[in-house]
Amino acid sequence: MASRDEKKRHAVKARVKPAPWAAISQGNPIEKVKAKFNDLSTKTTAWMEKQPAPVEIGLATIGQGIQGAFIGALMGQLTGDLTQQMGTEGQVPGQAPGQDVKLDSMKAIAGGPMVQAKNFAVITGVNQGISTALKRYRKGKDDLLNQVLPAFGSGAAFSLVSGVGTDSPGGKLRSALSSGVGFAVFQGALYQVGQRFSPKPQDDLDYIHTRRVLQDLGLEKYEKNLKRGQLNDRVLPLLTDSSLKDVHIPPGPRLLILEAVHRRRQESAPRKVVVPAGKTVMKP
16 A cells, blocks of 8 residues: 555645646647757858858858748739739829829839749848848948948849839939938838837846956957857856857957956866865864
8 A cells, every 4th residue: 555655745746737838848839840940040050150251141142032032922922913903104094194103113013923022032132141241251240330231232232123213314323322222221220210219138147257258358249259159158168269260259359268268267166275294174
């Protein structure tokens, strides 16, 4: 017969129910797919960062362009080709004579799946390519410049490919410049508004000591590099030159960081106390 204590333990186990999030993480197929996708995305990003700059920029441009083409084709399929409702001369039905709208310009905005796929592929691909190049050559720095320049490039490319505004005085070049400026101003304004009204992120508890090391050295700008490589407080004592190189930190800052980590490791190591023979040490 089971003892009374064993019966109590079985009763407690029967009453304890697993946490709802445990069931979700184990049985929810959507969560499993999201976890696999995030893992694949992290591995892909890490692999691309190890490639030469032209390879990374090219792959990023092509990959984002393909995604943009898919989204554009889907939008074109949902909205339909509105240019089919226009006359052969580009006049919208019901519009007064003399207020013609150029058909080529309207197709760039209201075209069918193929037109929208091309436009979105150019916008997203060029934007991602320029953004990747800036982050690569600016050592991961992300600021207003990284928002404005890609937007300008994607706007100019969109104008050249779609033909929007090419019938205006000045032709393609002026249209490309004006479209690029418009895209850049809009994206820059969105970035500034977001920076101003977004809540300040709380300090990540996994990077307290790592952030302190960088601050003591005046190298705070490389915190994003360390976070990108998940080099947090747990791996801080294990940092090597190759691990810092993998996250695109230059040689000089790498040496300073490694020296600071080595010094902290020595300071935190337990000190050996040599006691002469025949004497005792009184503990406080």
